[in-house]
Amino acid sequence: MPELAEVEFYRRQWDVGLDAKVLQIALHPRKRIFRGTNTRSLVRHLTGTKLLRSTARGKQMLFEFSGENWLGLHLGMTGKLRVEPPAFRAAKHDHLVLRQARRSLVFTDSRQFGRVRFHHGALHPEWWPAELPQIGERTFTRSYFDRFLDRHRRAPIKAVLLLQSGFPGIGNWMADEILWRAKVAPARQTAVLSNAERAALLREVRFVARESIRTIGAEFSDPPRTWLIHQRWKRGGLCPRDKRKLRRATIGGRTTAWCTRCQR
DNA sequence: ACCCCTGTTCGGCG
DNA sequence: CCGCCGAACAGGGG
Numbered sequence: 001m002p003e004l005a006e007v008e009f010y011r012r013q014w015d016v017g018l019d020a021k022v023l024q025i026a027l028h029p030r031k032r033i034f035r036g037t038n039t040r041s042l043v044r045h046l047t048g049t050k051l052l053r054s055t056a057r058g059k060q061m062l063f064e065f066s067g068e069n070w071l072g073l074h075l076g077m078t079g080k081l082r083v084e085p086p087a088f089r090a091a092k093h094d095h096l097v098l099r100q101a102r103r104s105l106v107f108t109d110s111r112q113f114g115r116v117r118f119h120h121g122a123l124h125p126e127w128w129p130a131e132l133p134q135i136g137e138r139t140f141t142r143s144y145f146d147r148f149l150d151r152h153r154r155a156p157i158k159a160v161l162l163l164q165s166g167f168p169g170i171g172n173w174m175a176d177e178i179l180w181r182a183k184v185a186p187a188r189q190t191a192v193l194s195n196a197e198r199a200a201l202l203r204e205v206r207f208v209a210r211e212s213i214r215t216i217g218a219e220f221s222d223p224p225r226t227w228l229i230h231q232r233w234k235r236g237g238l239c240p241r242d243k244r245k246l247r248r249a250t251i252g253g254r255t256t257a258w259c260t261r262c263q264r
Numbered sequence: 265a266c267c268c269c270t271g272t273t274c275g276g277c278g
Numbered sequence: 279c280c281g282c283c284g285a286a287c288a289g290g291g292g
Contacts, residue, residue: 003270032287059271077271078289093289111288113271155282164272171270233269253284255269268292274285 002059002075004135004169004209008217010081011056014063017083017098017105021050022065026090026097032112033095042118045069046098051105057129058168068122076113082106134168135209145202149190157193157201158186159252167205172254173229174212178204180228180239185263186251232257 002010025047029039049065056062063071073081084104090097091108096116098105107116119125133139148166152159161167161175170178179186182200184193193201215221223229228246231237237246239259246257 006270074271077269110290111269111271113287115272152281159282162271173270229270254271266292269290271287273287275283276285277283278281 002077002079003171003174003212004058005212005216006220007056007059007061007075007169008213009220010075010079011054011061012217013081013083014051014054014105017051017100017103018053019050020100020102021048022046022098022100023048024099026099027095027116031095033109033114034116037115037117039118041120042071042116045120046071046118051098051100057132057134058164059171060129060168062124062128068120070119070121070125070128072115072117072119072125072127073107074115074117076109076111076115078111079107079109079114082108129168132165132168135170135205140206142199142202145205146198149193149198153191154189156187156252157184157190158254158256160190161205162252162254169209170205172256173232174208175254176232176257177208177228180258180263181208183263185260186256186258187249228257 025043027039046065046069049067049069052064052066054061054063059074061073084106086099086102086104088104093110094106094108096107117127124130133144149160158175158179161170161178178201181204184197184201212223215223226240228240231240231246237257238244239246239262241262244259244261247260248255248257
């Protein structure tokens, strides 16, 4: 499920638990979701702390707790955050439950492609990409964008848009949406893109990120009906612009939908 | 039953 | 060492 805007939506689900203490923590340390994480340390340090704030960078979320404690969550393909009553019983895929007096904060992920990390210390954890320019920040400039594309000249632009080290938060549907709006075919190598095509791509990267956060990120409401996302998984889905049947193929390792007429 | 999947990581190859 | 690709991870839904 989760790309930039969905991550933002789920992060906010736990806002109701801000400024409240974590009384108890329920987890199963052997689950794959905790790979590489010291769960004993997590439980020992986090119990009794207060949830102070949270942020997201791309698809990664960071929850800060009192006493210099940091919980990193990644939703993978099927992760979700939600809130349940205090005495709620965790179901099979509810891998982490933070009990507060008034509620339980729940992290669930059936496929466990997501991840739970923990860090105790005064500064951000080393795995937190604090310096990586985010789409929508002033640091995400045309020259930064160009330099990233130039480092991946032989790859199809679709694959490059999916690289989290350059486009934090972009996932499969957003990449298709961006390419469709910019009228660029997904298999084009970045090396052959014109200056005008690069400009269009950067413009649409920003637009799709901003608009999806405004709609999906705030209320999980649908993006405008004219967006490709509403057509791309339908059998016989049509290009919203010229009503031609969308083509589907695997590009950059992922199923890709595009219009062969308006994307060149 | 069978095929599909909004993500990341790792090993192989050039 | 770098960039690119395909497989693997795991479970649920159509």
